[in-house]
Amino acid sequence: xxxxxxxxxxxxxxxxxxTRADVDGWLRHLSFAGAPTRVYRLGAGHVLPVSGVDSAExxxxxxxxxxxxxxxxxxxxxxxxxxxxxxxxxxxxxGPATIGDGSVAVIAxxxxxxxxxxxxxxxxxxxxxxxxxxxGGVFKPRTSPxxxxxxxxxxxxxxxxxxxxxGLPFVTEVVDPEHVKRLAEVVDGFQIGARNMQNFALxxxxxxxxxxxxxxxxxxxxxxxxxxxxxxxxxEGNDQVVLCERGIRTFEPSARFTLDLTAVAQWKQHTHxxxxxxxxxxxxxxxxxxxxxxxxxxxxADALLIDVHVQPEQAxxxxxxxxxxxxxxxxxxxxAGAVAGLGRSLQER
Ligand code: PEP
Ligand code: MN
Numbered sequence: 001x002x003x004x005x006x007x008x009x010x011x012x013x014x015x016x017x018x019t020r021a022d023v024d025g026w027l028r029h030l031s032f033a034g035a036p037t038r039v040y041r042l043g044a045g046h047v048l049p050v051s052g053v054d055s056a057e058x059x060x061x062x063x064x065x066x067x068x069x070x071x072x073x074x075x076x077x078x079x080x081x082x083x084x085x086x087x088x089x090x091x092x093x094x095g096p097a098t099i100g101d102g103s104v105a106v107i108a109x110x111x112x113x114x115x116x117x118x119x120x121x122x123x124x125x126x127x128x129x130x131x132x133x134x135x136g137g138v139f140k141p142r143t144s145p146x147x148x149x150x151x152x153x154x155x156x157x158x159x160x161x162x163x164x165x166x167g168l169p170f171v172t173e174v175v176d177p178e179h180v181k182r183l184a185e186v187v188d189g190f191q192i193g194a195r196n197m198q199n200f201a202l203x204x205x206x207x208x209x210x211x212x213x214x215x216x217x218x219x220x221x222x223x224x225x226x227x228x229x230x231x232x233x234x235x236e237g238n239d240q241v242v243l244c245e246r247g248i249r250t251f252e253p254s255a256r257f258t259l260d261l262t263a264v265a266q267w268k269q270h271t272h273x274x275x276x277x278x279x280x281x282x283x284x285x286x287x288x289x290x291x292x293x294x295x296x297x298x299x300x301a302d303a304l305l306i307d308v309h310v311q312p313e314q315a316x317x318x319x320x321x322x323x324x325x326x327x328x329x330x331x332x333x334x335x336a337g338a339v340a341g342l343g344r345s346l347q348e349r
Contacts, residue, residue: 016044041237080234086272095169100274103347112317123162207236247282256284280307
């Protein structure tokens with residue numbers, strides 16, 4: 001580290017081998033050194049930000065304390081999410097599924113939970129073809145208040161039943177901080193939708209549950225703003241965060257949104273959080289889901305979030321973007337071949 005870097009804003013990172021008592025010792029040490037700070041949790045480890053101190057001097061004077069596992073120069077919006085804090089990356093566990101272990105995980109299901117028949121048939125279909133988790137919204141944040149808003153808490157039972165039948169965990173969207181506790185009792189993971197990416201009260205409430213979260217990028221938000229939103233979850237001590245690219249609004253009207261794979265490649269480089277891509281909401285067109293899925297995996301995505309419906313023409317939400325059963329089956333077959341070519345494999349249950 002150069003002299004200039006030694007004065008820069010730093011993050012002292014302590015892995016799980018350093019006890020909380022020793023981390024508290026560091027807090028006192030920094031306070032005496034005129035650089036009071038606070039402690040953040042990162043998984044089973046801790047992070048202390050420090051500013052305006054010479055780190056070499058600081059470390060030399062702290063010989064009675066275990067050295068930080070690593071020191072990271074802070075940069076950009078990703079403080080706790082920055083790749084240098086965890087160079088090997090974070091693994092997010094959604095029930096028995098893992099996102100970020102190098103394999104490609106597919107989460108699939110209907111946009112909205114509608115009926116017992118629809119949810120059961122779709123869940124069994126995606127399980128049969130290799131999905132490792134289910135998706136399905138019971139709270140739907142629709143652009144128009146006149147559109148189907150979801151079944152609400154009543155729809156949760158259908159997700160629970162689909163999980164029981166297939167053994168697959170499920171994620172579902174949460175739109176209201178008041179709903180978080182009740183949902184946390186049954187869900188395997190939360191989804192925070194594009195329209196709520198900067199609902200900071202919601203982010204904090206979900207972060208406090210410690211449950212996994214798919215954080216969808218707002219369609220008018222930048223790569224950096226998405227990282228900053230992720231920090232609200234991480235700040236609560238929840239490192240089970242997956243960033244989701246789901247398309248942004250551009251001047252291009254030929255698809256519903258424009259899938260930004262540059263974001264995927266950048267997040268993979270700049271953060272330790274895994275990345276999921278939603279080719280369904282980004283394109284809004286079933287025939288684009290497969291090429292975008294393949295491109296997403298090539299860009300480094302850890303997982304895909306795919307809308308599937310047994311009868312798309314009858315779907316109450318996003319009817320014209322869900323894959324039909326045979327389209328999903330075909331996608332999974334060709335995806336397996338494509339990921340093998342990338343030296344990866346599809347995650348198995
Ligand atoms: C969804 O995944 O059901 C959804 C509403 O997506 P988004 O928040 O990305 O629009
Ligand atoms: Mn949808």
